[in-house]
Amino acid sequence: MRLWENTIRRVTPYVPGEQPKGENLVKLNTNENPYPPAPGVIKALKEFNTDGLRKYPDPAASVLTEALAEYYGLKEDQIFVGVGSDDVIAMAFMTFFNSQKPIRFPEVTYSFYKVWAELFKIPYETPALREDFTIDPADYHGNTGGIIFPNPNAPTGVYMPLDQVEEILRNNQDAVVMVDEAYIDFAGPSALSLLDRYENLLVIQTFSKSRSLAGLRIGFAMGHPDLIRALNDVKYSYNSYTMNLPSQILGAEAVKDRAYFEKRVKQIVASRERAKKRLAKLGFTFPDSQANFIFVTHRKAGAEGIFQALKEKQIYVRYFKTPGLNNSLRITIGTDEEMDRLFEELERIIKEV
């Protein structure tokens, strides 16, 4: 009898995309940025004073929060930083989703939300997307324990215009509404402009996609100082030193170089628009992505077959076995050279079907 087994917290973990090793592979499966981090990041890393590692890092990560406050025109007490936005969102679920009412997020979305809800035993509801993959704001009106959705949504890439984001906020003033803006830099305006009017809004962003720093693990939330204080109280009750010193210093360097950031984002958006044309010609359909990936379905060829055939050629895209998603592929936008290699292989694979 192993009675202790009955008291284990059972969870079905989130399954991240593969991180294959090897040379000459084209990695388009986890929405990383194909370009290197800003030159200031590389310089700061080379000049990094390792003596600083003897000491605990600043628990408030002030160099980083200051740089972010300056960049976004906010006060430092409106910003919370964490170890990737996954850490920030998990902390925010723990902090804000404590009513008995179910929280709400889309049925097709970032699959981690469901995992956190289960982990923290938060009830949840998942309204379906519309036929065209858009979120219907009317599904998010009132009487919830809280709301979270990505904008643009994942894995669809569909962006929700700000007036609809505001519609959701207007109809949910009694619960915290989180907008996960992991891909916002590739899309339209951010919900940041709504912070002044909605004290219950938390906007969450990450350095992993648009800022080329998935490896450093930096995410942040922006919102009313009372929300940020509540987040910090939970964080300090859990682990005060979540963010390491190199991440704080290098993250701040990344934020300071606005020109480099904007240049890379522009390049990726241009490659995305070019990819849409090629993929349509190859017989794929897809919602109009405003992110750094495209969620494609082929008119004839099955997604799993394409996925395997690409993998044999060392090209990795993301395939979800989930019902409803299992005839589509999520393709991250790489450099134009990487995308050309993808198109070439796709052309060959599809001809054989």
Ligand SMILES: *Cc1c(COP(=O)(O)O)cnc(C)c1O
């Ligand atoms: C990538 C992603 C995140 C997590 O990013 P971090 O690397 O943990 O900062 C969060 N939400 C969505 C929708 C994402 O795609």
